[in-house]
Amino acid sequence: MSSTADEHWMRHALELAGHAQAAGEVPVGAVLVRGDAIVADGWNCPIAESDPTAHAEILTLRAAGAALGNYRLPDTTLYVTMEPCPMCAGALVHARVSRLVFGAPDLRAGAAGSVFELVRANELNHRLDVTGGVLESECRERLQAFFRARR
Secondary structure, three states: OOOOOHHHHHHHHHHHHHHHHOOOOOOOEEEEEOOEEEEEEEEHHHHOOOOOOHHHHHHHHHHHHHHHOOOOOOOOOEEEEEEEOHHHHHHHHHHHOOEEEEEOOOOOOOOEOOOOOOOOOOOOOOOOOOOOOOHHHHHHHHHHHHHHOOO
């Protein structure tokens, strides 16, 4: 179940995904929020950056850490248009992000419940609250349209 606030922030993440898409990157956008304010946001750009770690989530966490002067990001929520991969999920755990809200599940490499369960693993010292499927159809359609156009 999503809230109006979740949908608001996911729409922002979808706008950011548009920046990635315009640059020929997989259209994923992310925004980190504390309270009702944006801490940082970003979009996928591993091709432009020649950096396999330049996923929307990682770039957003890096910008948030710089903005707040801390690598720990408690009391924050990350909104991302696609379920995080294992790399990004691990970074969210290490950053101590409190909550993850994602749009489309990633049925091939999702690490917030679809394939792996990293963000809520009992073996780790931090777990995130997770809400999936917020504006799922819009997020999924953006991804599918991108890949259809590339074929």
